[in-house]
Amino acid sequence: KGGLMASSRVGGLSGAFIPVSEDKGMLEAVGRGSLSLEKLEAMTCVCSVGLDMIAIPGDTPASTISAIIADEAAIGMINNKTTAVRVIPVPGKDVGDNVEFGGLLGHCPIINVNKYKSDEFIARGGRIPAPMRSLTN
Template sequence: APTPAVGDSVAHVLEEMGISSCGAHGTTAALALLNDAVKKGGLMASSHVGGLSGAFIPVSEDAGMIDAVSCGSLSLDKLEAMTCVCSVGLDMIAIPGDTTADTIAAIIADESAIGMINNKTTAVRVIPVPGKTVGEMVEFGGLLGYAPIIEVSPYSAAEFIARGGRIPAPIRSLTN
């Protein structure tokens, strides 16, 4: 798990693997390789250390992720794609304060769909920051770090969200 401290960045590890800036094409593949290695190492150590293992990508808690969002190489869409191969969902992402509830619900629905299809636990921690717009910074303090406000699609899913319903649980019987 990263921290805002220099040297603790998952994004910088991905860049050391050969990605010019986290978010560039190849980022999801590099993250998948990193996550696979961490999980396999964690599996071997689980009898001694226990717990979950994998790469975590909280934007405000990772100096490299903050840099990548700030320079425009890492978008909300790319972060969503990266959640398909990492241990968590969309985490500690600051969004404009005027983002509608329908848009936030649609972001959550998209991430829930990824969890359903990939049969994995996932979550969403997007933080609408009142009075802030794309590119501005917000300070959370301590290990929660700081984050640039990331762009959210201006297109609406309000009609889809208004239909209601839920993302279904995965059906395990189809894989047995």
């Protein structure tokens, strides 16, 4: 809740959207294997607004990316906050490889993506309602 306490004095949002490719500590943690996509997702439940600038293997199925987006949308809906996803499938790259985005975007190691299939889950379709923020902003 530190962001909430700070925002009462300085204003702004009470969340963090830290791009993995732009944060030295996060890059080192991903490189060591101590920071996974699942842990980053879990962090968004309590202290973040989404997954940002995360490089994933280029052969990641669209249904898996859709499931990651659905997870974040569900987290946003249940926590009544806006969430977002910016994962980047990098063609020809696999876990442990690095990608250079250039400029301020930096570089990023390719992070492991869960190999369990999401096809049936995504094929169900459905809708996740957006968080209702218009009455509190």
